[in-house]
Amino acid sequence: MNIDFNTDRPIYMQLAEGLEDAILSGAYEEETQIPSTTEISVNYKINPATALKGINMLVDGGIVYKKRGLGMFVSTSAKEKILDKRKVTFFESYINTLISEAKKLSISKEDILIMLERGFNK
Amino acid sequence: MRLKSVIKYNISETKYRVLIFYGILAAIMALIGCSQIFLTKEDIISQSSGFELPTIIFLFVLGLNSFKQNYLFLSTNGITRKEQFYGFLISSIPIVAVMGAIDIAFGNILMQLSNYNSLFNMIYEGWVIDTAKPIIILVAFIWSTVLCLFAIVLGYFITTSYYRMSKMMKVIVSIGVPALFFNILPLIDSVFTNGKVLGWFEMLFISLAGLKNGYNPLTGIVSLLIGASVLAGLAFLLVRRAPVKE
Amino acid sequence: MSYIEISNITKTFGNTIALDNVSLKLDQNKIYGLLGRNGAGKTTLLNLITNKVFPTEGEIKVDGESVVENDKLLSKMYFMTEKNLYPEHMTVKSAFKWSKEFYPDFDENYAKVLSEKFLLKNSKKIKSLSTGYQSIFKIIVALSCNAPVILLDEPVLGLDANHRDLFYKELLKNYSEKPKTIIISTHLIEEASDVIEDVIVIKDGKVIMNDSVEKVLLQGYSVSGTAVAIDEFIVGKNVLGTDSLGGLKTAYLLEKIDQTTIPVGLEVTKLDLQKLFIHMTNS
Numbered sequence: 287m288n289i290d291f292n293t294d295r296p297i298y299m300q301l302a303e304g305l306e307d308a309i310l311s312g313a314y315e316e317e318t319q320i321p322s323t324t325e326i327s328v329n330y331k332i333n334p335a336t337a338l339k340g341i342n343m344l345v346d347g348g349i350v351y352k353k354r355g356l357g358m359f360v361s362t363s364a365k366e367k368i369l370d371k372r373k374v375t376f377f378e379s380y381i382n383t384l385i386s387e388a389k390k391l392s393i394s395k396e397d398i399l400i401m402l403e404r405g406f407n408k
Numbered sequence: 409m410r411l412k413s414v415i416k417y418n419i420s421e422t423k424y425r426v427l428i429f430y431g432i433l434a435a436i437m438a439l440i441g442c443s444q445i446f447l448t449k450e451d452i453i454s455q456s457s458g459f460e461l462p463t464i465i466f467l468f469v470l471g472l473n474s475f476k477q478n479y480l481f482l483s484t485n486g487i488t489r490k491e492q493f494y495g496f497l498i499s500s501i502p503i504v505a506v507m508g509a510i511d512i513a514f515g516n517i518l519m520q521l522s523n524y525n526s527l528f529n530m531i532y533e534g535w536v537i538d539t540a541k542p543i544i545i546l547v548a549f550i551w552s553t554v555l556c557l558f559a560i561v562l563g564y565f566i567t568t569s570y571y572r573m574s575k576m577m578k579v580i581v582s583i584g585v586p587a588l589f590f591n592i593l594p595l596i597d598s599v600f601t602n603g604k605v606l607g608w609f610e611m612l613f614i615s616l617a618g619l620k621n622g623y624n625p626l627t628g629i630v631s632l633l634i635g636a637s638v639l640a641g642l643a644f645l646l647v648r649r650a651p652v653k654e
Numbered sequence: 655m656s657y658i659e660i661s662n663i664t665k666t667f668g669n670t671i672a673l674d675n676v677s678l679k680l681d682q683n684k685i686y687g688l689l690g691r692n693g694a695g696k697t698t699l700l701n702l703i704t705n706k707v708f709p710t711e712g713e714i715k716v717d718g719e720s721v722v723e724n725d726k727l728l729s730k731m732y733f734m735t736e737k738n739l740y741p742e743h744m745t746v747k748s749a750f751k752w753s754k755e756f757y758p759d760f761d762e763n764y765a766k767v768l769s770e771k772f773l774l775k776n777s778k779k780i781k782s783l784s785t786g787y788q789s790i791f792k793i794i795v796a797l798s799c800n801a802p803v804i805l806l807d808e809p810v811l812g813l814d815a816n817h818r819d820l821f822y823k824e825l826l827k828n829y830s831e832k833p834k835t836i837i838i839s840t841h842l843i844e845e846a847s848d849v850i851e852d853v854i855v856i857k858d859g860k861v862i863m864n865d866s867v868e869k870v871l872l873q874g875y876s877v878s879g880t881a882v883a884i885d886e887f888i889v890g891k892n893v894l895g896t897d898s899l900g901g902l903k904t905a906y907l908l909e910k911i912d913q914t915t916i917p918v919g920l921e922v923t924k925l926d927l928q929k930l931f932i933h934m935t936n937s
Contacts, residue, residue: 293926296868297848324830331822332848333685334830336868410729413755421741480739483706485756486728486801648723652706654737 289330297332301340306349306368309360316360320350347371414487414495418478422470422503429466430510433459459518460511460527460552464559467504471563475647476571483652493647497640500560508553512545528552528625535623547625554632558639565639568646657682657835658703658803663712665698672698674859675712680852682802683833687850687867689843691935694856696839697736700805703837704733716803731803732757734796736811738788740780746791747776750798759800768794768824772817785812793821797828803835810842818842822849847927857935867927874925875911878904883920894933906933 289304291297305320314320323341327334341358344350349364361367388398474496482492515526528548529536536544570578597605614620616635618627656679665673673695680686690696701707703714705721705728713720716727740749746769754760769776772790774783780791789811796804810818826849829836840846847853853870855863863870874894877887884896884903894906906925916922925933 291848293871293924295924296871298868324827327830328823328826330848331819331826331845333851333867334826335684335851336848410725410756416755417752477741481741481744482756484733484735484739485753486704486731487756488705488723488725488728490723491725649708651708652701652739654739 298336298339302343309364314360316362316364320358322357411491415499418499463507463511467556467559468563471560472567474564475567489647493644504556505553508556511552512549532623532625551625551629554629558632558636561636561639565643568643572646659715661713664710666710671859676861682835685836685850687846687853688837688839689931690856695859704731730801732796732799732801733805734792736807745779753795757799761798765794765798805837807839843928843931874908874930876904876906876923877920879920
């Protein structure tokens with residue numbers, strides 16, 4: 287798992303997203319353990335409270351769960367949940383940005399559609 | 409309380425300095441011993457009296473060097489000023505007692521071997537003549553120890569005063585105090601008071617040493633003890649609010 | 655109740671006011687970043703917390719008690735000073751030995767392990783070490799002494815990139831395993847900004863910020879556009895500073911961003927802690 291933190295959003299959100307990406311990519315299979323707060327904190331040189339907050343976001347989303355005395359584990363339906371959530375946010379985070387940038391550059395709707403076509407056919 | 413640790417540290421710091429001091433002293437003694445072979449007895453008498461003096465000077469210098477470095481180090485280790493002060497006093501006692509005892513033992517051996525006369529025996533000559541030897545040794549040991557204590561506390565007091573002074577004050581005191589006692593006071597005394605002030609100082613010194621009416625080493629011991637206590641008290645007032653600075 | 659309570663502290667040195675009526679409350683077992691420009695009063699504050707110097711006015715309490723000449727409290731704190739206060743002749747090894755004497759919880763094995771990781775030679779005299787290795791030596795004492803409060807003044811001074819990386823990792827490992835109250839004073843803000851939980855900013859002897867890093871970062875942003883548009887936009891807002899480059903102007907603001915009020919044509923960027931700090935402490 288490799289996360290490049292930037293300043294756009296809080297670190298804990300970026301961490302949660304990085305972990306989700308890792309789960310989607312299969313780096314952490316369902317029902318396997320994810321790194322502990324300490325491991326994450328030390329590895330990325332972030333405050334343990336931040337790391338905990340990131341992991342708690344995943345707990346709240348039902349993506350990971352705590353096994354008492356063992357650590358955090360990826361839930362059975364984690365991938366599905368992440369995909370569902372990402373689809374919801376896709377419009378907001380990608381389409382909206384796309385359209386506002388296109389407007390700035392005076393790219394028409396038709397042009398965007400052509401570009402999309404091209405992108406998918408690659 | 410980490411007083412025990414402070415004492416342990418102070419003694420371990422001093423141990424090597426004391427050993428070096430005696431090493432040098434032994435070397436000098438050996439040199440004199442060698443020269444004895446070639447010299448006549450009269451020459452030696454004039455050279456070898458009062459070997460306590462180096463010890464006293466050493467302890468005075470030790471006192472001078474007992475503050476700053478220890479203070480910074482012990483403060484870094486979270487030791488309060490009060491504990492540092494008590495640590496200094498308590499660890500000084502075995503040091504001065506051991507050095508006082510060595511001086512006495514050394515002096516007595518020398519007196520057996522040659523015409524050497526110890527500082528104590530010279531000062532309290534009149535008392536020594538009428539007193540039994542074991543008592544002389546005991547009193548000389550106490551006197552020597554208390555004198556050593558006074559020397560180390562005096563050094564400590566001077567160094568702590570300097571530590572608390574501003575640069576300007578240091579210069580004023582360094583020049584002013586010696587000038588006062590060696591130039592200004594004698595000058596005023598000879599011009600205006602006709603030597604009375606210096607005479608008074610002399611009398612005070614003689615009285616404190618217990619030499620006013622005959623010879624009384626006990627008065628000397630008490631005076632030194634009081635002097636050391638006063639200096640220690642003043643040093644404590646200085647250390648109590650000392651800031652850490654380089 | 656707060657763990658460290660600094661109440662109305664003023665500290666003067668002759669005519670200079672190092673700290674001016676500073677009040678702060680610090681929680682237990684958090685990592686604080688103490689930021690300020692040179693001479694802002696950071697070291698003085700740390701010196702006061704550990705009673706290395708006495709306040710001119712005010713009081714500092716730790717765990718409900720005044721720190722002044724308090725043996726119990728002073729034995730619970732280790733202040734890693736920027737200057738080396740260890741004796742001239744002392745070796746690293748004997749310094750560890752004495753640390754164990756004065757801080758009974760000092761972990762000699764851990765100190766040895768850390769020395770090996772940092773390649774610190776224990777037989778060397780502390781004063782003969784390079785600036786970087788003197789920092790490393792002091793870091794190791796601070797981490798190994800197991801005091802519940804450790805104050806680090808410029809801990810990464812002279813450390814190369816690898817050693818700085820190692821330092822932050824070891825610090826976080828240590829903190830995760832044995833939580834403690836840590837205050838780091840540093841100029842290298844970018845590196846420390848993710849490590850610290852709360853940030854305290856001092857400027858000219860006054861505390862101008864004391865908040866969680868996360869909250870602070872949510873507040874700071876910069877906005878750029880034409881000078882006219884920017885000047886109009888920033889009216890009535892908490893502006894830290896502005897930059898002009900030709901007709902383009904950038905304003906640095908410290909308040910919660912409201913995306914809906916940003917006029918078209920203005921570019922908004924988030925500020926990181928370092929940028930925010932620079933604009934806050936510019937005179």
